[in-house]
Amino acid sequence: IAIDALDNVYTTEFRGHRVRKFTPEGELLAEWGGLGSEPGQLSSPTGIVVGPDGRIYVAESGGHRVQVFSSEGMLLETWGEFGDGPGEFASAMTVALDDDKHIYVSDWGNSRVQVFDNAGRFLHQIGAPGTGLREMTNPTGVAIGPEGDIWVMDRGNSRIQRFTRDGTFVQLWTQAGLGVFNSPTNITFDKKRQLVGIRVYGASGAAIQP
Numbered sequence: 001i002a003i004d005a006l007d008n009v010y011t012t013e014f015r016g017h018r019v020r021k022f023t024p025e026g027e028l029l030a031e032w033g034g035l036g037s038e039p040g041q042l043s044s045p046t047g048i049v050v051g052p053d054g055r056i057y058v059a060e061s062g063g064h065r066v067q068v069f070s071s072e073g074m075l076l077e078t079w080g081e082f083g084d085g086p087g088e089f090a091s092a093m094t095v096a097l098d099d100d101k102h103i104y105v106s107d108w109g110n111s112r113v114q115v116f117d118n119a120g121r122f123l124h125q126i127g128a129p130g131t132g133l134r135e136m137t138n139p140t141g142v143a144i145g146p147e148g149d150i151w152v153m154d155r156g157n158s159r160i161q162r163f164t165r166d167g168t169f170v171q172l173w174t175q176a177g178l179g180v181f182n183s184p185t186n187i188t189f190d191k192k193r194q195l196v197g198i199r200v201y202g203a204s205g206a207a208i209q210p
């Protein structure tokens with residue numbers, strides 16, 4: 001889910017293979033996508049974020065790519081394909097933008113976060129497969145914190161790691177609030193970049209406010 005400057009709400013539908021746009025009151029304004037691999041079509045979209053210019057960035061876990069749309073659903077850019085090289089993905093799960101318009105994409109199957117400029121050019125990656133510090137296993141959520149640091153939900157290792165924008169390790173979390181993490185999947189900051197909650201996976205799931 002993502003919210004633009006007018007408080008319109010954008011959602012991704014994993015099984016519906018589409019993006020839907022709603023007013024703050026829940027009225028449907030637009031929808032786009034549809035299952036497929038052609039430009040503008042979508043395959044199991046999971047991540048979405050709105051840029052300061054109103055552009056909509058969508059991460060496709062099934063399509064192994066990122067697509068960029070206007071607020072009305074017009075396709076503007078697309079990049080990525082299946083693989084393990086720079087700019088390639090094995091399920092692009094979530095997407096985040098920093099204040100410099102750098103784009104961070106969690107690459108689930110390759111156990112890393114890839115960083116791009118605002119034109120979709122690969123810059124560098126954060127993390128590598130493994131269980132040590134600076135390593136990760138099947139990361140899901142990625143978000144920008146109040147200091148501009150990168151928060152990564154290291155789901156396969158049941159922990160959260162925090163990095164600087166250049167990939168320097170800062171902090172490791174293995175528990176908060178209700179106890180130890182069980183496969184954390186997403187983290188949410190509000191418009192002021194204050195931590196709102198952490199979504200973890202368990203018998204029924206839980207939202208933690210550390």
